[in-house]
Amino acid sequence: xxxxxxxxxxxxxxxxxxxxxxxxxxxxxxxxxxxxxxxxxxxxxxxxxxxxxxxxxxxxxxxxxxxxxxxxxxxxxxxxxxxxxxxxxxxxxxxxxxxxxxxxxxxxxxxxxxxxxxxxxxxxxxxxxxxxxxxxxxxxxxxxxxxxxxxxxxxxxxxxxxxxxxxxxxxxxxxxxxxxxxxxxxxxxxxxxxxxxxxxxxxxxxxxxxxxxxxxxxxxxxxxxxxxxxxxxxxxxxxxxxxxxxxxxxxxxxxxxxxxxxxxxxxxxxxxxxxxxxxxxxxxxxxxxxxxxxxxxxxxxxxxxxxxxxxxxxxxxxxxxxxxxxxxxxxxxxxxxxxxxxxxxxxxxxxxxxxxxxxxxxxxxxxxxxxxxxxxxxxxxxxxxxxxxxxxxxxxxxxxxxxxxxxxxxxxxxxxxxxxxxxxxxxxxxxxxxxxxxxxxxxxxxxxxxxxxxxxxxxxxxxxxxxxxxxxxxxxxxxxxxxxxxxxxxxxxxxxxxxxxxxxxxxxxxxxxxxxxxxxxxxxxxxxxxxxxxxxxxxxxxxxxxxxxxxxxxxxxxxxxxxxxxxxxxxxxxxxxxxxxxxxxxxx
Amino acid sequence: xxxxxxxxxxxxxxxxxxxxxxxxxxxxxxxxxxxxxxxxxxxxxxxxxxxxxxxxxxxxxxxxxxxxxxxxxxxxxxxxxxxxxxxxxxxxxxxxxxxxxxxxxxxxxxxxxxxxxxxxxxxxxxxxxxxxxxxxxxxxxxxxxxxxxxxxxxxxxxxxxxxxxxxxxxxxxxxxxxxxxxxxxxxxxx
Numbered sequence: 001x002x003x004x005x006x007x008x009x010x011x012x013x014x015x016x017x018x019x020x021x022x023x024x025x026x027x028x029x030x031x032x033x034x035x036x037x038x039x040x041x042x043x044x045x046x047x048x049x050x051x052x053x054x055x056x057x058x059x060x061x062x063x064x065x066x067x068x069x070x071x072x073x074x075x076x077x078x079x080x081x082x083x084x085x086x087x088x089x090x091x092x093x094x095x096x097x098x099x100x101x102x103x104x105x106x107x108x109x110x111x112x113x114x115x116x117x118x119x120x121x122x123x124x125x126x127x128x129x130x131x132x133x134x135x136x137x138x139x140x141x142x143x144x145x146x147x148x149x150x151x152x153x154x155x156x157x158x159x160x161x162x163x164x165x166x167x168x169x170x171x172x173x174x175x176x177x178x179x180x181x182x183x184x185x186x187x188x189x190x191x192x193x194x195x196x197x198x199x200x201x202x203x204x205x206x207x208x209x210x211x212x213x214x215x216x217x218x219x220x221x222x223x224x225x226x227x228x229x230x231x232x233x234x235x236x237x238x239x240x241x242x243x244x245x246x247x248x249x250x251x252x253x254x255x256x257x258x259x260x261x262x263x264x265x266x267x268x269x270x271x272x273x274x275x276x277x278x279x280x281x282x283x284x285x286x287x288x289x290x291x292x293x294x295x296x297x298x299x300x301x302x303x304x305x306x307x308x309x310x311x312x313x314x315x316x317x318x319x320x321x322x323x324x325x326x327x328x329x330x331x332x333x334x335x336x337x338x339x340x341x342x343x344x345x346x347x348x349x350x351x352x353x354x355x356x357x358x359x360x361x362x363x364x365x366x367x368x369x370x371x372x373x374x375x376x377x378x379x380x381x382x383x384x385x386x387x388x389x390x391x392x393x394x395x396x397x398x399x400x401x402x403x404x405x406x407x408x409x410x411x412x413x414x415x416x417x418x419x420x421x422x423x424x425x426x427x428x429x430x431x432x433x434x435x436x437x438x439x440x441x442x443x444x445x446x447x448x449x450x451x452x453x454x455x456x457x458x459x460x461x462x463x464x465x466x467x468x469x470x471x472x473x474x475x476x477x478x479x480x481x482x483x484x485x486x487x488x489x490x491x492x493x494x495x496x497x498x499x500x501x502x503x504x505x506x507x508x509x510x511x512x513x514x515x516x517x518x519x520x521x522x523x524x525x526x527x528x529x530x531x532x533x534x535x536x537x538x539x540x541x542x543x544x545x546x547x548x549x550x551x552x553x554x555x556x557x558x559x560x561x562x563x564x565x566x567x568x569x570x571x572x573x574x575x576x577x578x579x580x581x582x583x584x585x586x587x588x
Numbered sequence: 589x590x591x592x593x594x595x596x597x598x599x600x601x602x603x604x605x606x607x608x609x610x611x612x613x614x615x616x617x618x619x620x621x622x623x624x625x626x627x628x629x630x631x632x633x634x635x636x637x638x639x640x641x642x643x644x645x646x647x648x649x650x651x652x653x654x655x656x657x658x659x660x661x662x663x664x665x666x667x668x669x670x671x672x673x674x675x676x677x678x679x680x681x682x683x684x685x686x687x688x689x690x691x692x693x694x695x696x697x698x699x700x701x702x703x704x705x706x707x708x709x710x711x712x713x714x715x716x717x718x719x720x721x722x723x724x725x726x727x728x729x730x731x732x733x734x735x736x737x738x739x740x741x742x743x744x745x746x747x748x749x750x751x752x753x754x755x756x757x758x759x760x761x762x763x764x765x766x767x768x769x770x771x772x773x774x775x776x777x778x
Contacts, residue, residue, distance in 0.1 A: 337692075
């Protein structure tokens, strides 16, 4: 039966049909939905979980595979950096049950801090990598990945990109295959990677890459489409779909379903059959450089950019010289609409206070990265998961104690569990005096509400033990821990002032649930009364519901306000009041 | 593929554009077309500009729509309609919700919201506008703006009413079905 499936849903379906029995991941756009869809399959068939970070997730999956089950771990491109350590060594160990790592790149950086190309990891870790172009490929390639994994005794990467992960296309659904958990047998030469054993395994890894290269020569996923043209295009993944739309049957295609290792002979033969060969690939010249190293004459990045996403129009222009279709444009500047913290967001209170106090803010990855944009504009740095704490430690050590009194780290509850704990122990151990604010909004927000070790729920919504952040910080050696509601602006400001003044490390847990959680309901909506003196202090909150018209009158948009009331506390004239509800407005 | 239909849905994160594209996707599969729907998830959803592409026809390759290509642009907000204008093909139709949502640069005073967008759009391209918020309120929930707009757009396609109705029924949560069917009809009959 054909179904319209999101690429990520099709990966989940492929893994399910391949008999996957263990999936552990950490959420990250654009990969998150794979594991969420896995959780829609019966728990008796597939165990799945959110792990505290990608390294833990990959290690759990590796263990499950050593234990004989088909296992998978999914992450975004930067998540692969976090899981790289176990993955590189798992390449030597290989598998018992098949092991698949799905990694979703984000060309164009729709929701990421960099634009790295994960294919380099395949070559560096000597792990084969499949790259689907649409949802049907996603399902089929994921199934194939498990088979390849067991056949060649290797973990296998499935590389996605935002447009593949987040596009829906038609997929033929199949049945789940029966792959019972294989018996576990102790084998230290294969599973204990210390020098003596690893030396032996490295030999096998190199032989395996050669064997996979041979397999690639005849693999049906590496597909040639001969349209009788003298122009050849070598491509893979979403770039194939763009090329196909742009160039139709005017060129011959070599669609690589496996981007590592490459079929050297088949590529050389394809190139020899054409007068001119282009490599069309987003981001880095990965296939192109491999072709050039093999002595195959191709053109790639001479024509195409290293930056962002491609489009069919761009490809048609470069290869065929055709112009983009005519279009009409506005004759004036159109203001941007950057993402903002939602109405009612608990982080708004935090950043309002931090900005007011003029602090340097070492930021982290999550919704609260948006605290960097005007008018809150209080975040100074954003590097990677967990860096808010460790980077502030380094900053404080070089800038000194006085600077540190105007410096805080902000980190979400999920990000703190991911990789903030180790940074905090660095500060405690090495006599730092930083102030760390844990933004505890009771959920992993940015990626769309995933549970984490602090929420007390599993991925399947079952109640579970909950990490006690206070006890955890205390165990790390922190003596000054306060819990504060960031919407109680006065108390929160006082806490931040006190803790930053202190010559010792301290933690403030800013506690208020995400405004988008179903359990969060505020009574009534906020309304500006005639007491308003147009001082515009409320505008400093950067609430999308509050705006000023050309006459300088302040308005609160009833369709956007969620009644959180933060603005009421900010107004020095008591001019904002709670009025009717959205329901009243509906029938109003 | 000359016969591939290209529909672009634009709006502001949180307006429900995803559900609208899913209803549309459902309807076109029912018609037996090949289809691709490209969505936006993650950071840009937080009140930022959101764009969804829906393409259907005999065989669809690229999931995205380029400038000058869209047969229909369904805009949930005026400024987003204006921003998406270059994507409309010659002879295409722009369907726009007559609602203004100020983006943060306008709220902070760093930029100005263009005046009379609707008039400017109508001068340049074939434009249909609607106060979807009013119709959604009439239907029983301001959250059904997305379904009102899908209803209005449905009339500009060759897909029969019953197919649309089935798509709405199979896509929206059962709890809100009645409101959404009313919303669809109000848009369709506008």
